[in-house]
Amino acid sequence: MVLDKASCDLLQYLMDQETSKTIMAISKDLAQSRRKIYYHIDKINDALDDEKLHIISLPRIGIHLTEEQREACRQLLDEVDSYDYIMSANERMQLMLLLIGISKERITLEKLMELTEVSRNTVLNDLNTIRYQLTLEQYQVTLQVSKSRGYYLNAHPLNKIQYLQSLLYHIFMEENPAFVAILEEKIKERLDGEMLLSDEVNQFLKKQVPLVEQDLGKKINHHEVTFMLQVLPYLLLGCDTVTRNQDKHQEIDQEFSLIRKRIEYQVSNKLGERLFETFGISFSELDRSLLAILLLSYRKDRDIHAESKDFQHLRMALEEFIWYFESQTRMEIEQKEDLLRNLVIHCKALLFRKNYGIFSKNPLTRQIRSKYSELFVITKKCAEVLEETWQIRLTDDEIAYLTIHVGGFLKYTPSIQNNFKKIYIVCDEGVGVSKLLLKQCRFYLPNEQIGAVFTTEQFKSVEDITQVDLLITTNDELESRFPVLKVNPILEAEDILRITDFMKNKVLRKDGRTFKDNLSTIIGTYISDKHVAAKLQEEIQLLINQELVIQAFLDES
Template identity: 25%
Template sequence: MKKSTRLFELYKYLVDQKGPVSIQVLSEILDVSSRTIRYDLNEIEDLIQKYELKLTKKPNFGVLLEGEAEEQFKVFAEFNDFYNSRHFRSAKMRKYLILYRLFQKKEPILIFELADLLDVSSTTVSKDLDQVENWLTKKNLALIRRRNYGVQIEGAEIDIRHAMKSLLNESYETGNMIELLNKSNKKVDFKSRLEHGYDEEIKNLLGELNLEEIESVVKMAEKELSIRFTDSAFTGLIVHVAFAISRLLAEQDIKIDPERLKMIKKKNEFEIARKIGALLEEKFPVEIPKDEIGFITIHLLGAKMREGKASSELKEDELEYLVKEMIRVVEKYFSTSLAGDQKLYSGLLVHLQAIVNRIIFNLPIQNPLLEDIKEKYSEVFEASKLAARLIQSEFYVEISEDEVGYLTIHFGAALERINFQKRKKAKVAIVCSSGVGTTNLLEVRLKNEFKAIEIVDSLSSLDLEDNEILKEIDFVISTIPLSLEAKDVIEVNPFLEENDIEKIKDYLQQRKMEYGIFNEEKQKVSSEQKPVDYESLLAENTGLEPEEIIELLRPFLDKERIPAALEKIRDYFAAEKMKREAGTDLKDRKKDLLKLLKRDQIKIIERAADWKEAIKEAGSLLLAKDLIEPRYIKRMIEIVEDKGPYIAIAPEICLAHAGIEDGVKESAISLLVIKKGIKLGHQFDPIKFIFVLAPIDKKSHMPALTDIMEFANNRKLMDDLLAAESEGAAYKLLQNNFNK
């Protein structure tokens, strides 16, 4: 915390106290030494000398600030003047202030006016405007700059509203925005936080509106929808409504495409938005048109919720299927099981509804935690990106890193629940007697299959005797029979077949995971009580309800532990049910990709003229078997031309498809391998693998897409396919990988 900020926070804290407070308490609150607090108190004492205020500092008494509220407020004003005069010296802060002023003004602002405002030269303002222009361009807005005219923002009202919201998100953290709104309601803006010098600018943007009235309207929406918004979504809706009213008062209203508005009107949320509009018309001198009601509906649809359920374009069973497949992608990435995690499943289901609505209605979102998430959960972020591409392929739109960041939080929490993040990787040594080539193959196979394993070294059985490495590793993976006293040995085939993988997984689970539904801590048992085999009791009474099981166990449980035990049993059965369903799914879903991708639906070519010809070539493999109509290929190309290169789902890989109604006769997938690659105009260029998907419904193809995501994470398989000399050889490689 900067010194000026710390002084302000210290002063503000003292103003709020009715009695004396100790130096020790102040140092703990501000996280500095007692010595620093004493220096800061001396500076505050100097600052308040010209006001009718008294700062008392006595041993065994503490620190007390005394004086009238009016005098205290004068000091707040001096703090703000002092800070704000220095606050806009950085280019970033000047950029934000310029944007605030531009959004406030209907008419152009002259360069010299901005120079006076910022206390910098016109040359510096011109450089700042370059940054402003770049920022606006990303928001689909233009900055008009003309000599003797000034500068002005130009663009569609809907983009201006989105940009204003983005500006608030970037320049004001969510927590501080909530604090600002609370203080605006109480009319105590003089105590705004010093870290942000935009309070006055935000007030000007929002206008002289009673935010408390708007808050009551948003609470009504929560009640009507039977949901609870997150704090950021709740605050966002208040700000959105405030913007809408202030812009309408300035005769700047939204226009929504008639076809889109027609679709919005079918939503249940539209009726709630209409009620919100009616309440706003009662409270403010403004008429809310249908397009504005539609825009409020979009925000209701895209808002993140803490509780409840929102509607979306996908049916509930389709959303559930998509969530299960996303979980499966992450499970495969980390070689772990999340199937029993009900919190992950339900949390993703609610979150996905909001994501789908944001995608459909082009509602931008910003994740203030994104950089922290990418730093602290980098590997989970990469896994979540793969999972998010299932959404991308469904809606022809690239999923932003902000959205991926929120998905990462869900998956990261699930992994934390099984201690995956805290758990160290299992350190292993490989013993192989068949030469370097076989050893390398086994290493690659292990790395592809197990993220939880770190290969410390590869050596011969002779090298292993009395080797210091035995102290470093957890166990040994060997291709030959081996007997060691010091470490466990798992014997595998050099090609790491399916039974070998299961053998290693079982070992890892036995060593790393605790089973059972009760606390690991051993309960003290009196001499009269015999230890209870809880697992056997559960196994013998699988038809019982949790409450009935508790009755069986009641003699062995402390009275105060019964509610917790009952909850744990319920969770246990819910998780076991999900695991059984997932296990049945996995048995039924072997060869998911190869169910749809047949041997004669693969083609390898050296090069293609361009991406259009490549899609035609890949589509023709399905057309030749009468699985699609010719118009399906044409539609795939039109979608890329209209939506952009969002069919690129991973480096070198794209997944092209059209709608079910565009001429699909039978569900199928084709694969075109282009050794030299083609340019799609995407960061994942060159594209060397083009999958064409022809779906007959919204969900039956999802498991195959999950396999394609697994393919995207398997560099060796991709390289082997590029090196394959024939389509038959390529198909065999896919069989070896996906038929396990």
């Protein structure tokens, strides 16, 4: 059984689908030819021992996995290892770069061949590609080789850490889970005996999260915590490989001088002490400063220090931003103090990310720009006030986060009706996304009672003493005795139709064709060119979303 990246991607895609998908629809979604889709289905079926579990596309219906098939597919992905999985060229290069960046041992060509299980020429070609790609990066990192050191990354210490953090983000947040599992396995095998990569240290760090948050007086975003636990050991190993020669020593100390005045640095010291007491692992000064930077840079859901006088200049700039937003639009913001507090919490972390080059990406940017295009453009224009004050350039990812926060506080006028249903929202995507999702649900469900917005942990603590008609959630694995409707954080037309369907019929439909499928079929009847048809479908859906969502903000003003 040999599954490559594309096979695993298809397998994960099919497991995520709640309705039937035709081969044509799958082909469009994954940007692969139908022939390729059939080819990978055959490979998956070969790997499934029981013929009764084989994946079959039914005429005019497509593919829909049974629960038994889903379980078999989950086991198949869990069993994929380095002998079964064929890495793409990009995955090979990511694996080599990570090992070169964190390993204390001398990395030779032979070791890279053993690591990637490809020929000498293939590794040499990959290394040449890496050298070229590094010239396109902003971090000024180069790949060097010498007899004494083997292959190594040459850069200013802070630049190297920034680059490794960016590399780890792309690996753990964007790559195939099967590849990530193989990467972890191969790195741990190559760095055999490295305590930082052990399961014991991983469990220890997980248990430290509540203590760290308590010491900080802050609640770190759930997704940021998950990412930090995954990448922290690799970043610390990367710090250990940094050579701090004399001419760089004073420069690095100066760059980290402000960090050492923050509470995050004190908390980092405490965690280092507990790590040493438990495992004998020592934190260097660079390690402590790195962890403090990460704690400062990650998004927060709560921060008791948001009203601190230290950030008065931040608050004043954001007050001007809110005033400018209202003066330039027909939209009115309600609960301005709550919005201001949330923006202060968010922008504190944003500015530390900008100052220390910590890479972060907003997974909702494309959806925000598509479905809230007018609000996004207005926010971007108004954010020039912040850019000028803080002397920074905000990316579209950062503008999208501001759009989420502002969108959650635009004025809303509820309808009054006695025969309403009680609805709870469960969302682990952070305060900004939760607030915006609440705003969307209130607009589409004006006659229902949106009782509360919970994280999964909060909801589970009160589930047994509450009564609710429907749970609307962004979480994939939420289980409850109440009806659960999974939606995207930025509601798609499909989500809106499913919500209104439940309100009308009181039934969660799990079968039948989706709106997207029906639209694709209708367009395909009149347009044979699949690329033109796909483009038209995208534009129609965009128009529908704009009418459904953006107009809501304008009408309420």
